[in-house]
Amino acid sequence: MVIASATTLEEAPELHLIAGKSEFTLPHAEKSAGRVVLIEHSPDSNVDFGAYVYGIDLNKFTDADFEFISDALHKHKLLVFKEQPQMLAPQRTSNPLTAKENGLLTPNIEHFDPEETTGGFAHGPDPLLTEHQGVKIYGLPKRPAIPVQPQVHILGRGPLPENHYQFPPDFEVQGIDHEDFHLPPHIPAEEREAGASRFYQWHFDASLYDIPPPRVGCLLAVRTPKGPDVTVRWDDGTGTEMKIAPGATAMVAGSRALALLDDETRDIVMNSRIEYAPHAFLWMSTAHSTRLGHLLETEGLEKPLDQLPPWSQEKVCVYPMVWTNPKTGEKSLQVHGQGAFKLYLKSSPNGEEKVVTDLKEVRAFMDKIMRPALNPENIYAHPHQEQDVILWYNRSLWHSITEFPKSYGPRVMHQCNVAASDHPAQ
Incomplete structure (x- = not known):
């Protein structure tokens, strides 16, 4: 059983490249x-994270730049890199934020975690998706891997730019669609095209089985949708809505989620653990998400454990509910409501532990601790600008993709998240 153990974050001068296992x-x-x-947030916002970074060319990167970024990332949790003279140019073969062979964005996850040398994708090996003129493309229709650098994936929807790193002509990424996952009723097509949207899935990046979750997540905006703001609907009976930029990535701080809990509940989460389902994303693939995207509906539709690929209890992830930032000491409620399978609840370090296995009870508790943070005043929806790069500390923020009208054009993002060397500690 995978249980979090203590860790320290030591940055080293060597760079373990994701491709080629070379070092610079x-x-x-x-x-x-x-x-x-x-980042300046609106006066009615309670968001206290996020910063723009100027003066660092990600194609010309130094050890002092890394120390600056590492400190800023742990402090501000989300960094948006501006003033990039070019989009991480492929010819910059020695760029420490790119892969040696081609210069594609594979942000230096290993540099944040020098013990990690495998460069493994945080969700495990990709299946073969298709083959074109002898070039094999791995991944999923909604998350294809870039052929020349398979640790980098394409997220979004719509056609890729012409001659995009060995992808075949007219290759299109299949975007997310809440009709495939959310509990009906769904938003009618005409309302979606008029700008009605939803949060698809609130999560931190992780496989939730065997593989440690990344420390750092990254997105490079290649193409962004063009159009008026969309209106995200909670569709949970509260009537809550929020205007955001189309194609924005929504984020919530786990520290804010923790602060919003009452004293009794905060004592419980500070001392409790979550067991996630084996092969969690396959397990939940036959179920429905809540319309807010933070839990599964309890309908008995999860894939039975004996129908999952082979798994072992030793590789099941059991994580604390509260994680600690290794540089700042800040504590964050860091949970994945949809993958939660079992709870181990204690109100004090030496208190009696209550094991909750009934999924309806598990989800009722997860709703209790997650829902207070999921209100507009706590959410930052980042409006991606083409050529910008964002890094976020994946062990302190929750995030969600949001939908936008097809008429707004494609959304093409390069995403990289690499498994860490260890599991999170409280």
Whole structure:
């Protein structure tokens, strides 16, 4: 059984490349030219994270730049890199934020976690998707891997740019669709095209089985949808709505979620653990999500455990509900409601542990601890700008994709998240 153990975050000067298992030493500099400008949130917002980074060219990266970024990332949790003179140019073969062979964005996850040298995709090996003129493309229709750098995936919807890193002509990414996953009734097509939207799935990036969740997540905006703001609907009976930019990535801080709990519930989550389902995403693939995207509906539709691929209890992930930032000491409620399978509840370190196995009870508790944070004043919906790169600390933020009208055009993002060397500690 995988249980979190204590860890420290030590940055090293070596860079373990995701491709080729080569090593580079970062160019040395005494001081970074980077500067941080906090993201200004609206007066009615309670969001307290996020910053823009200026002065660092991700194609020309030094050891001082990394230290600057690492400190800023752990402090601000989300960094948006501006002023990039070019989109992480492929010819920059020695760029420490790119793969040696082609310069594609594979942000230096290993540099944040020097013990990790495998470069493994955080959700495990990809299946073969298709083959074109002898080039094999791995992944899923909604998450194809870039052929020349399979640790980088394409997220979004619509056609890719022409000659996009060995993808065949007219290749299109199949976008998310809440009709495939959310509990009916769904938003009618005409309302969706008029700008009605939903949060698809609130989560942190992780396989939730065997593989440790990444420390850092990353997106490079290649193409972004163009059109008016969309209106995200909660569709949970509260009538709650929120205007956001089309194709935005919505984020919530686990620290805010923790702060919103009453004292009794906070004591419980500080001392309790979650057991996630084996092969959690296959397990939930036959079930319905709540319309808010934070839980599964309890309908008995999950795939039976004996119909999953082979699994062992030793590889089942059992994580604390509260994780600690290794640089700042800040604590975050970091949970995945849809994958939750069993709860181990205690109100104090030495208190009696209550094991909850009934899925309806599990989800009622998960709703109790997650739902208070999922209100507009706690959500930051990042409006991606083409050529910008965002990094976020995956062990302190929840995030969700959002839908947008097809008429707004394609959304093409390069995503990289690489499994960490260890499981999270409280």
